[in-house]
Amino acid sequence: MVHTTELSFELSEDKTIVSSEVSYYQNPNLKNKSNFLFLNGVDLELISILINGVEPNYKLVKDGLELSDLSAEFVLKINTRIHPEKNTSLNGLYQSSGNFCTQCEAHGFRQITYYLDRPDVLSVFTTHIKADFKRYPVLLSNGNLIESKPGEVTWHDPSLKPCYLFALVAGDFAVLEDAYTTLSGNEVALKIYVEAHNIDKTQFAMDSLKRSFAWDEQRFGLEYDLDVYMIVAVDDFNMGAMENKGLNIFNSTYVLANPETATDKDFINVEAVIGHEYFHNWTGNRVTCQDWFQLSLKEGLTVFRDQEFTSDLHSRSIKRIEDVNGLRTFQFAEDAGPMKHPVRPESYIEMNNFYTFTVYEKGAEVIRMIHTFLGEDGFQKGMKLYFERHDGQAVTIDNFISAMNDANDFNFDVFMTWYSQPGTPEVEIKTNYNVDSQSYCVTIKQLGEHTYYLPIRYGLLNDQGGEVDQGVLVLSEREQSYHFNNLEHEPTPSWLRGFSAPIKLKSDLTLAQRIFLIENDTDSFSRWDNVQELWLLLILKPDQIDETSLFDALENILNNVQDPSLVCEMITLPSERFIHLRVDEIDVVEVKRKREAVIDQLINRFGSLFLNIYTNLNGDDDHELTPEAVGARSLKNICLYYLTKAGKFELAYDQFNNANCMSDRLSSFNALLSVNNPYKDKAIEKFFETYKKDVQVMDKWFSAQSLSPMMSVNGIRQLMKHELFSFNTPNRLRSVVGGFTQNFVQFHNQEGYELLTEVIIKLNGSNPQIGARLVSIYNHWKRYTPELRDLQKQQLESILAIDDLSNDIFEIVHSALK
Missing domain, CATH: 2.60.40.1730 (tricorn interacting facor f3 domain)
Known part of the structure; x- marks a missing residue:
């Protein structure tokens, strides 16, 4: 010691x-x-x-x-x-x-x-x-x-x-200085260090830091303990940021922001990451991990805290939708792949490979379930006892759970399956309404090998959309039934409200019930979740859905917009990457074709309505970051995307030229790059000439081109020869090569795989941590069509055969092939 x-x-x-x-x-x-x-x-x-x-x-x-x-x-x-x-x-x-x-x-x-x-x-x-x-x-x-x-x-x-x-x-470095006085009256010097030319993009980060101090005091009663709190922004960083005690080092992407160079999403991400690293002062620094198997002790808990921070300051419903969409897209895929592991891993070859969506995001969902069981007051009692017992110590997840147990006299023993078992639990709900007894029976069954202790938040709606019941069903057995009595009519159930447990849920909801929930549910997550299920059905099994009823419901919503952010999320189709998780065999061309066909249906039905909404929202913008202003911009720009796909190129180019904030400029730029048009090359050149001295905006410029459907492997090689491309800068490499791997149709071919493998082999000798992130693209090789499957396997075998293969890359390649 x-x-x-x-x-x-x-x-x-x-x-x-x-x-x-x-x-x-x-x-x-x-x-x-x-x-x-x-x-x-x-x-x-x-x-x-x-x-x-x-x-x-x-x-x-x-x-x-x-x-x-x-x-x-x-x-x-x-x-x-x-x-x-x-x-x-x-x-x-x-x-x-x-x-x-x-x-x-x-x-x-x-x-x-x-x-x-x-x-x-x-x-x-x-x-x-x-x-x-x-x-x-x-x-x-x-x-x-x-x-x-x-x-x-x-x-x-x-x-x-x-x-x-x-x-x-x-x-x-140049430095922006400020101060914060804690609840106890201690003055803390706040300092943000950046390269001199970036000093004008630091005020929002400073304001975010002060909001983080205040929120942690108000919500958790936690104060800062040193005389100074410093943040340093650097361009070359493998991660997002690091919570080093009193001296946080950040990827500059998560510090630098002003309306000219940062989108709404950038601003909210900057605030969230600054909050996350500050919140680590207690959940990670003052109380730290006994070993790296306990990583979620600090990361899952702190992700939950930063999610709550953003939810309290912005739109709680939109934050929840975004987090769940990310969890389902990335963590569920991790659970279904060769590197799947529990929230508390049992072994590793290279620890860097376990800074994963499972440890972070699923870990946060596990904490959220604890919060659901205990409520805010009970959760805060558990947190207080946790710090009283363990301040200044290196402890385990079990110590955290014991504090929650003891502070609330609540037995979490059966809950620990969430920490020990990999994979995504699957749950099935079946319902039956008895007209004679006016009773409603709900049977919930866990389908997998293991039994989990989990909460299912629900609501029961009558024919007018009013709630006749709502609450939380606690599932602890393989199969359980719940009875609701004195219901004059069969209700429409709203299941898993707020995504109260990280599970895959099957239910017997009918098409009509889902459409009813889309229009009437009081839970925003449920409205979005049900429309996403119907989009998936329309994309993958169009013969099983009458799109007219869905489009009629959406027309009512579009004609009476209550929450622009929610409407934007509802008319945004599931990503190609998410659709890949819902097919037995991934055919990247066919998935794109089917998704584009539904986009065409949307445009044909709502083209004029999209134009009306866009015109009404495209007024003067003073770039407030209120939920209302952010929502208006997001809805306006998804409408612009569809209108551009419909051929209204001048509309997008006009917004690109006249935008007074990066949210609008980048949205129109991406729209112009999404389809062939006479303004695309002009926009690329003008964007470059305007922002070529701004590192963060140039990352966006590279990324937008890498994701364009017109990009080719040869085009990516040309981008990698660009004067502003740097192989040793992770952000730039992620923008170009990482972005292209998500351009599924253009990337998934022999030339695309050979390019990626070249990059991975080069990174093996320079930055294997980033190489490991990129090689995980091949993790799901077995799920692709036979030709692509064989090509990906060949790449994995060629990587495994190189001399001096790093532990980072070896562990992932070996697991994928095994």
Whole structure:
């Protein structure tokens, strides 16, 4: 175990010297004492090593350092040399745009110095940094600044933390400063560091940070504990952001925003990610994970908290729809693939591969079910007890559940299946109404191998759309029946309101009942969910649905828009990617053809109505971020998309030229790139000339072209030769190559696969973490048509055969082939 950790960094252009002085002691709780210690270390050049001033018995081995003949307590001093300027993995200490920054979660700290790189090893850190003041005037680390002079600083973090939360930043930055006074009256200095040319895009991030402070105090009673809270934005970052104690390092995408360069979605995402990382101060930092199998302890819980943050500040119903749509599209696919795993994984080869939708988003759904069972007051009681018991500790999911148990006298033992079993539970609901007894019987059956404890929120509607009953049915057995009495007429049931459990639900709802719910349900999620099911039916099994009744209902909704955001979601068809999950064999051409055919039906029926809505909403826009303003823009722009598909190219080009916010400009740009038209190339050139100096907007420019139905493999190769393309910048690589993999018809062929495999093999030597994300595109190879299936298998086998294949990529390829 570790008492204290003192680190000294001498930063220079061609090398960095790291000196560590760590006070170790033997864990008194160990039954079998040992005088041996293994320290993790990767790509380090050892200069010197001393224990209590004497060179110890040590041995350099693969991935670390072995020490023997140790006493119960000792001070270990190690000097190492590292090369951040050559570190393309973007883990450990590396450079971005000439500035130094770190990423230590999950195992990056071992690329900085030899250390017990485990989340349950907690220490107080002191960090000294020396660098050329002219090149690196800003020198940052965790905690509070205790000494400073030009080119030399010392930071001290009084909080116990694991090394994965260590951070260091050195560079030439501009800073936006503000302050926040906590409920207890403590003033916290707030600082956001960015490259100087981006300083005008930081005010929204600062406002979001202050809203995060206030919301966590008001909703959870949690205050910040240091004198300063800092955010640094860098362009080269593998993840979205990192919650390092007091010094968050962000992918610049989630910090920089103004109406000229950011869409409504960008703004809300910036606010959500800033909130997420701030909320980690308690759920992740003050209380952290005992081991990486407990990752959802901090991530699932904090995702739930950031979802609630966005829901409280914006539209709760739209936030829920977006989250569920993402869960079903990505996490359900993960559950059905070769890398499926429980919310609490049982094993891994490379931990980076388990920062997944299952751990994060499904983990958040599990927390949401706990909240449903306990209610807001009970959940807050459990959170309070959790912090009282475990502040300053590294703990497990079981510790969290025990706090919820004990604070509410609620037995969650049967609930733990959610943490231990992979896969998506399937549930079936059948109903029967007895006219004579005026009773309604609901039978719910779990179809899978395991029995889950889960809540099904419901409502029963009468013929006028009024609720005759609503509540939560708790399912704990393989099959259960529920009876509702004294109902004069058979009700229309609304099941799984708000998506109260992350399950696949089959019900005996008729077409007429679904259409009735689309028009009358008081639950917005249910209205959207039912129309999505009917879109899927119209796309995949058109002979089983009379589209006239569906379109009549939608016409009533479009003629009387109550919630523009909800209407936009309702007239947006399921994505091709989601449709792939609902077919037995994926034929990318056929799926696109069928989806486009339904879009044509929509346009034929509602073209004039779309034009009326667009015209009415296309007035002056002062770019407010209220739910009403965001909803109006979203509905206007989905109408513009359909109108452009219908041939009204001038309408889109006029909006592109005259838009006063990025939401409108990017929507019209994407619309113009969705179909051949005389304005497409002009728009591409003008967009580039206007924004070529803005990194984040150029990511959008690259992405829009990669997703265009007119893009080809050769076109992608040309984009990768563009002067602004950088292979070593994850955001740009994701925009071009990652975007193209979602352009299903254009990507899924031999040339597309060969391009992706070339990229993956190159990333294996430079940034295997991003390579692993891209190779997962092949995870569902067995579900494609025979020709594509064989081609994808060949690519997986060729990747597996390369020399020195990284653990990140090997684990995914091996699982896919197995």
